[in-house]
Amino acid sequence: MDTLDSVIVNINDHLWTYLLIPLVVGAGLHFTVRSRGVQLRLLPEMFRVVKEKTPPRADGRKQVSSFGAFTISAAARVGTGNIVGGAFGFRELAAGGIGAAIQQGIRRGMFSNEAGLGSAPNAGAAAEVSHPVKQGLVQSLGVFFDTLLVCTMTAFIVLVTNPELSGRQGADLTQTALSDTLGGWAGHFLTVVVFMLAFSSMIGNYHYGETNIQFITRKRWVLPGYRVLVLSAVVLGSLGSVSVVWNLADVFMGLMALINLAAIIPLSAIAFRLLDDYLAQRRAGLEPVFTRDRMPDLRGVQCWDPVRLTVPSAQAPERV
Template sequence: MNEFIAPIIDSLNGLLYGSVLIYLLVGGGIFFTVRTRFVQFRRFGLAVKTMMGSRTTADKSQISPFQAFCTSLAARIGTGNMAGVAVAIYLGGAGAVFWMWFIALLGMATSLAENVLAQIYKTNNGDGTYRGGPAYYIEKALGHRWLGVTFSISLIIAFGFAFNSVQSNSIAAAFSGYGIEPSLIGIALAAVSALIIFGGIRSISKVAEMIVPVMALGYLAIALIVVLMNVTELPAVFSLIFRSAFGFESAAGGAIGAAVVNGIKRGLFSNEAGMGSSPNAAAAAHSTHPVNQGLMGMLGVFLDTIVVCTATAAIILMSGMLDSGLTGIELTQAALSSQVGAWGGHLVALAILLFAFTSIIANYYYGESNLRFINDSKGLIIAYRVAVLAMVMWGSVSSLPTVWNFADVSMGVMALINMVAICVLSSIVIQVLRDYDEQLDSGMTPVFNRSKFPFLDKTMDKDVWQEHNDRSAASSAPINVKPAFIAD
């Protein structure tokens, strides 16, 4: 059976990732960059300020924007930031780093768009929390529930099950050299994960808020140490990156085609911009305006690729280990060990543990939100939690190449559906962003008043975004421009 299924999965992956998704995600990034008037550059400082000032809400039962932001980062920042970057550089040369930067800068605008839509069309859980994501805005704004269900099923397969088994497998592999049985690691991971995921989004977001900043800053500190140890080589490294990016350097497969393809792929599938995953976390936040969470989603792409992936690239390129013949996580471990000593390998193992564990709990929540879209049944949610824990245990002791490839297909379907949806809904994003910009330019603190958007008021849930409807008449002039796809 596997001999029959594997070639089909490989063919679908080749079609999706070899052409369709690359062009769609890059094209979508350019489209949203232009339509938002380069929002990722003109509002970058505001995004940082928004993130820094969003740690609390008036009601402690609500999920703060910062907690939702950390939850999305928990899923974004995983083993791929260490292993995937190493593979990209091994296959594409140092120039792949430049193209990772390029696609991240474009993806920041795409991420803003999908996170804004998730906030507009979120669903009130009735307990001070919200849920939402692409499945929700596809049904409410486009009226296609079947397409939302298709998206949800694809996400549950990819993030809820397959990726979580892969994350536990990565942790077990990282600690295999310490004489710990993979089965014991699987049991421990499942037990700790159960304590968190059975607490729901509040528990998940609080853990993410505690762990994600520490693990990210710790990893960056290690990378900074390596850079300072080799600071005289920094100009040469940047020169190598730019020369290789445009085909002027032939190091390690660094022909321009290999650099472009591997850099873009690594960037796209590390930061997840346009994939439709991070909006599931963004929708949970209690925010004063949808664009606030959009700006933080934009910042998440920057931190994932421009900061964390670049940290890995710096460790590898400054170590001189690129020609060692190693690739993946082995290359990252060898590179760090060559700079700081044997304990560098222990640091990488610890980083994998933290990166992968936080991804497990965030991936779980993405699946829960989409399962509740299909059928909001308590019994079904409990069954899903048990199934996720079983996949975590199974993944720690299994070989997963076919599972990984199948997950890639599922994620490809997600991205295909989501990118088409957000492009169709782009006029909504632009009008809400314009409302935000106008309030800022008038010296006001932007808040979202749904009564200003009669065409949105018809498609949004009735019990969301009600707290700011008492804005003064002057600031509540209706915006009557209606996208063509929204029915009367």
């Protein structure tokens, strides 16, 4: 097991140090500069959009709102990566210095909010909104909620107890910090919380995979094979050592990020056009509405038909 763990660690170090982290940082800087800091500049707009109510369908059935899609994706994201993974990094800071802590922080950050992994859009795409940028802004709140709020809370819980970094890590460190501060019941409470969050994350990500498989292929053997693979991963993960499981998760997250970035970097040109269209409508005092005839040069658009419900206009600031 130690040999396997060392091999996985070496793969991780090369994958993240020489390929993934430079790519993520470069793409993030490009997106930030090109969008003029949309993740901070439009933060008030994110909170405005997430509160919008979605009208029912013509047949009376309820539709998924922006807030509903956000909570669905949050349920699949918030798990051990936020509460347990937040405790990883203290040990790296003590043993390997600032550079190792930053690298570990990037890994745990991606694990906690799944930004760049391509999983959250599975839930976000289900929202019924008048413009795709609206749900993009709502999903951006996930980074602030998952990492800056939940992970920061975990970090402060550990730090205020002045832990011994050389002896404990991960779930053990977080659980001990709570028990020392609030009493023995807090450790048992955290166990239940982690179980529930991990279970919801497992169910949510399984559903993402099943939905995508049904879209890609109709072959009958593929879906049962996927279910067997998922169950096998759950069993092996519960039997393996904590170090092997976390390091394997880093490898697969890195591969997911590489595949997703290879898609979203060229697609970003369309995203920026949509953002410009959204901001232009807001500056005109309109509630943004998008239909595919606004960009007739785009091919293969299966949604956003020109015939859509009329959205009442709302007051907008002069500049967004």
